[in-house]
Amino acid sequence: MQSNKITLKQFIHYFKIAVTGKEQEFTSGSIRRAVFMLSIPMILEMLMESIFALVDILYVSQVSVNAVATIGLTESVITLVYAVAIGLSMAATAVVARRVGEKDLKGAAMATVQVIFLGVFVAAIISTIGILFPKNILALMGGETDLIEEGFGYTQVLLGGNVTIMLLFLINAVFRGAGDASVAMWTLVLSNGLNIILDPIFIFGFGPIPEFGVQGAAIATTIGRGTAVIFQLAILFIGYSKIKIGFKDLILDLKVMFNLIKVSLGGIGQFLIGTSSWVFLMRIMSEFGSEVLAGYTIAIRVMMFTIMPAWGMSNAAATLVGQNLGAQKPERAEQSVWKTGKYSAIFMGLVSLGYLGFAPQIITLFNTTPDVVNYGSLCLRIIAAGYIFYGYGMVVINAFNGAGDTKTPTYINFVCFWLFQLPFAYLMAMSLDFGPSGVFWAITLAEVWIAIIAIIWFKKGDWKTVVV
Numbered sequence: 400m401q402s403n404k405i406t407l408k409q410f411i412h413y414f415k416i417a418v419t420g421k422e423q424e425f426t427s428g429s430i431r432r433a434v435f436m437l438s439i440p441m442i443l444e445m446l447m448e449s450i451f452a453l454v455d456i457l458y459v460s461q462v463s464v465n466a467v468a469t470i471g472l473t474e475s476v477i478t479l480v481y482a483v484a485i486g487l488s489m490a491a492t493a494v495v496a497r498r499v500g501e502k503d504l505k506g507a508a509m510a511t512v513q514v515i516f517l518g519v520f521v522a523a524i525i526s527t528i529g530i531l532f533p534k535n536i537l538a539l540m541g542g543e544t545d546l547i548e549e550g551f552g553y554t555q556v557l558l559g560g561n562v563t564i565m566l567l568f569l570i571n572a573v574f575r576g577a578g579d580a581s582v583a584m585w586t587l588v589l590s591n592g593l594n595i596i597l598d599p600i601f602i603f604g605f606g607p608i609p610e611f612g613v614q615g616a617a618i619a620t621t622i623g624r625g626t627a628v629i630f631q632l633a634i635l636f637i638g639y640s641k642i643k644i645g646f647k648d649l650i651l652d653l654k655v656m657f658n659l660i661k662v663s664l665g666g667i668g669q670f671l672i673g674t675s676s677w678v679f680l681m682r683i684m685s686e687f688g689s690e691v692l693a694g695y696t697i698a699i700r701v702m703m704f705t706i707m708p709a710w711g712m713s714n715a716a717a718t719l720v721g722q723n724l725g726a727q728k729p730e731r732a733e734q735s736v737w738k739t740g741k742y743s744a745i746f747m748g749l750v751s752l753g754y755l756g757f758a759p760q761i762i763t764l765f766n767t768t769p770d771v772v773n774y775g776s777l778c779l780r781i782i783a784a785g786y787i788f789y790g791y792g793m794v795v796i797n798a799f800n801g802a803g804d805t806k807t808p809t810y811i812n813f814v815c816f817w818l819f820q821l822p823f824a825y826l827m828a829m830s831l832d833f834g835p836s837g838v839f840w841a842i843t844l845a846e847v848w849i850a851i852i853a854i855i856w857f858k859k860g861d862w863k864t865v866v867v
Contacts (some may be wrong), residue, residue: 414439420581425719426500426726434739437715440584441575445707445714447584451591451620456700458598459616460693460766465543466613467766468689469550471696472540473557475681478674480558483521484565486667486805487514488572490659492714493721493803495576497867499641500725506655508644511573511635513656517663518569522562529558540678541685552614556621563624570631575718577641582634590627594619662867665805669812676816680838683828690768691835694775697765701775702782705750706789712743713794717801720862724802729863732802736857740794747790754783774835781839785847792850795857803867811852820845 413432416422417439425433459466491514498507529536533555537547567590571583600608601615611618635644684695716739723732754761758776766772796808820841827837 418443418581418584420579425578426723426728426731430719430731430735430738433719434712434715434735434742437575437578437580437718438712438739438742440580441711441714442708443711444571444580444584444587445711446704447587447591448703448707450704451594453700453704454595455598455616455620456697457765458602459613460697462602462612463549464689464693464766464768464771465546465549466553467693467696468546469537469542469553469613470616471681471692471699472537472542472546472685473550473554474696475678476536476540476554477557477561477564478677479671480522480525480561480564481568482670482674483525483667484518484568485670486665487517487521487565487659487663488568489666489669489717489800489805490514490663490803491569491572492576492717493662493801493805493867494659495573495642496578496718496721496801497725497803499577500722504641504643507573507577508642508648509652509655510659511570511642512644512648512650513652513659514569514573515566516651517656517659518565519562522565525561526559529561530555533558541682543689546689550613552611553617556614556617560617560621560625563621563628566628566631567624570628570635573635573642574631574640575714576721578718578722579640579642580715580718582640586627586631586634589630590623592623593626594623597622658867662803662805665809666800669800669805669809672809672812672816676820679821680824680842683824683838684835686829687774687835688770690770691774693766693768694762694771694773695778695835695838697762697771698775698778698782701761701765701779702754705747705754705786706793709743709747709790709793710797712739712746713797715739716794717797720798720801721803724863724865729860732798732863733860736794736798740791743790743794744787745790747786751783751786754779754786758783777836778839781836782843785843788847788850792846792853795853796849798857799853799862802862802865804862804865807856807862808853811849811856815845815848815852819848 413435417436422436425437456467459470494510495507498510533551534547536554537551571586574583597619598616601611601618604610634640635642684692716736719735720732758779759772762772762775799807824838824841827833827840
């Protein structure tokens with residue numbers, strides 16, 4: 400990996416090392432090698448997540464347009480759960496990576512226990528709301544009466560079992576922070592593999608299992624994720640990962656917990672800003688009917704398939720930043736970010752060409768309703784226009800998070816999402832009658848601004864002095 404060229408045989412050799420997790424040292428040696436070894440399992444991990452999303456929508460689209468729209472409305476709400484999970488996971492990755500870089504594995508294990516406690520507590524609150532008020536949630540999001548009656552079971556199960564989402568995020572963040580990216584990858588292989596098998600069984604019925612319709616998708620997802628969480632906990636207790644915990648470690652440590660909360664608040668705020676913006680965008684889209692909403696939902700699921708690998712590369716950058724700052728190597732941390740950002744931008748640029756050229760054909764794979772295809776393909780093409788910025792910006796934003804500087808991305812998100820994206824989307828879509836395309840352009844332009852501002856701020860270098 401030291402030279403500029405690499406043979407296919409060498410690539411396969413390094414690929415095997417990456418997915419088996421044999422590479423454990425990321426604070427010395429070739430930066431390109433470190434980026435590769437962390438990025439490959441993280442990209443595969445995120446690809447598994449996006450494959451799950453595509454398979455899920457493929458099965459559900461055979462039920463009804465309302466079923467697809469139900470998933471769109473529910474997931475726009477459950478992104479608020481993701482916001483908390485991702486915010487806490489940022490803190491977990493930053494703190495664990497820093498402790499590992501400092502060679503303090505006991506401190507990393509203590510942080511792991513506290514973040515699990517936090518996750519379970521938050522999930523319990525969300526579960527209660529989801530179980531008791533699923534119809535109210537869909538109605539609040541603008542769902543029509545027939546949609547609510549058909550789909551509230553999906554919302555109830557998915558929100559009720561959100562502890563599986565929360566812990567899957569958080570424990571995988573611990574593994575990534577420790578540099579055990581391959582463990583996180585295999586966890587999602589298990590989770591999403593089970594979901595793909597169980598989806599048609601619970602949606603359409605099989606043998607003694609009745610047909611649950613769209614609710615079956617939520618049941619399959621919860622079972623798959625729950626099984627993966629049990630697998631994660633087994634790894635932590637057995638000690639297969641670099642991080643090992645025992646029953647004696649299951650105690651509250653308020654100092655460590657408050658440190659995690661302090662770091663995570665910026666991350667939670669950062670993603671609450673982003674995801675609440677997404678909720679309002681979905682609310683605007685619901686004004687145009689179920690067909691437009693379904694096309695938008697399918698397009699977003701398709702885009703997740705390619706955004707997730709870039710997200711995987713950004714997670715690699717976060718781990719490299721955290722570990723190298725812990726090892727007192729800030730310049731190496733910065734170089735890792737620029738290299739990873741370049742690779743991500745190239746990848747996203749190539750993907751955008753495919754979306755610009757073949758958007759209608761891609762949407763038709765999931766639904767052939769004319770309006771669904773028209774608006775879904777329009778969404779793909781407009782958002783793909785900003786993909787290069789999105790790829791680079793994602794890496795730089797996550798690099799701040801890896802350093803424990805979760806406040807800076809929060810400020811950037813606030814300006815670009817709340818002060819620009821939402822007003823612009825409403826103005827274009829509703830006031831100036833551009834319809835759904837006004838929302839699509841608001842998404843693209845906001846991501847371009849995020850990338851530009853993040854790069855300028857990152858170059859200032861204040862993130863190098865953050866203590867976690």
